[in-house]
Amino acid sequence: MFRFAAALAATTLVAGSAAQAQTGAQQPGEAGFRALYKELVETNTTFSAGSCTLAAERMAARLKAAGFADSDITLFTPPDRPKDGGLVAVLPGKDAKAKPILLLAHIDVVEAKREDWTRDPFTLVEEDGYFYGRGSSDDKAQAAIWTDLLIRFKQEGYKPRRGIKIALTCGEEGGGQVNGAAWLAENRRELIDAAFALNEGAGGALDAPGGKPVVHNIQAGEKSSVSFRLEATNPGGHSSRPVPDNAIYQLAKAIDRIAGYQFPVQMNDTTRAYFGKMASVVGGETGAAMTAIVANPADAGANAILSRDANYNAILRTTCVATQISGGHAQNALPQRANATINCRIFPGEPPAAVRDALVKAVGDAKVEVSQAPKGRGEKTAPPLTAQVVGPIEKVSAQMWPGIPVVPLMQAGGTDAGPLIAVGIPTYGVSGIFYDPDLGRLHGLNERIGVKSLLDAREFSYRLVKLYAEAK
Incomplete structure (x- = not known):
C-alpha cells in the first residue's frame, strides 16, 4: 500500500486548527475491538x-460468534494457493433493490525481521500512546475496523x-501472494457487487507526532504502474579494441534523455479539487502556484514551483524513472546487450501506448528498443466525486474534527482500488485515521499507529457507513 496524503500534508502545511475529537470514555464494544485487532x-x-487464509478464518469465527449465519460468510482461496485466502x-x-456498500481491506503485510525491530513485529504492543506491530496500520487497522463494524x-x-459487505483480501503488497481483490473481481464478481466501495489509500495528517490534525483526505483515483524495458544490442568484440558503437553507452544516453524529459501537466x-482546496491551506508562493495551475495547467511558472516538490510533481503528470539496469557479459568484452527498466506511474486515463511513444521520442535512438513489460497494474480511471459520496464524509468529519478541510486526493501509488474500478465498482479511499508525519513507518521498521487515531477512526467509520447505508 502507498499512502501519499499524510506525508504531503505533514511536510508542507502550516500547523494549527482544531484539536482532534476526544475519545473520552471507552467506546461501545472497544474491548472486543481491541481483542479482534490484536x-x-x-x-x-x-x-x-x-497465512492470509488463517487470518480470514479467524475473522470469520468472530463474525459467526456475533450471530452471522454461514450463508452470510464466504471464505475463498484461489486455486493451488492455500495460504492466499x-x-x-x-x-x-x-431494501433488496438498493445496491450494497463494499468495505475493502487487505490483510497481507510486508515482511518484517525480528532482529531488525525494537519489538517483536508480530506481537501487538501498546506503548506511549501507540500500537506497534507489522500491519498495525497497513492495513490491519482498516481490516479490524471493518470486521468490528459488522459485529x-x-x-x-x-x-x-x-446491505453492507466487507472483503478482506490477500496480495495487495505484491510480495508473491495472489491478489485477492483482483481474483474476486475476475472470478467471483457477484460476491463483491456494490454501488461503491470504501478502501484504504487516504487518511488525515497530523502536524507533529501525536499532534493536531491539519487535513482529511478522500482518495478518488490513482496512477497506474507500468514498466518499460530499454534494450540496446551490439555485435560486441574484444575490450582491447573499443569502438564508438557501444551498447552500454547507447543505453546510458537513452536513460539520460528520459531523465531530462518531463511529461506535460x-x-x-x-x-483540480485538491490543488484548489490546498491553495488556501498551504498559502504563500506554493499556494499561489496551486491556484494558477488549476486556472491554467500550461502555466510554466506554476509548474516549475510545484514540480520542485516530489509529492506535488507526482500527481501533476505521468512520471517515469529508471529503476533497474544491467549490461555486458564479461569484463574483457565489449557489451553485446544492455538493458534498463523504466517504471512509469501513469496519470489516470492515459494509455500506456501513448507513454511508450513519448519514451521512444525522448530516447531518439532507433537502435534502443522500448517495449512494455508484461506485468503492470493496467489503465485506471478516477471515480466521480459526487455529492452522495463526499457529503457524508464532510458531515462526519466536521462533527469529529471541526474546521479541518476535507480534500480530494489522487494517489501517486497503488492500492486494490484498481481491480474494482475496472469491473464497475467506484472505489474511494477514506479511513478517518490521522497519521504522524512519518506515516506510521509504513513498510518500515517499528510500524505503529496512534491509539487515539485508531479509535477515532473506528468511530468515524461507524458513523459514516450508517449514513451511506440509509441514504436513498
Missing part, C-alpha cells in the same frame, strides 16, 4: 511465513436499508 495483527500474513461477509439490507451492527440489531476533477 488477534489480526498477531496472525502472521507475510508471504514468507504467514480471504473473506467476504455481508449484513443484508432491508457492532449485528449486536445492536441494526438492519440497514442497503494533466488535471482531472480530483487534482
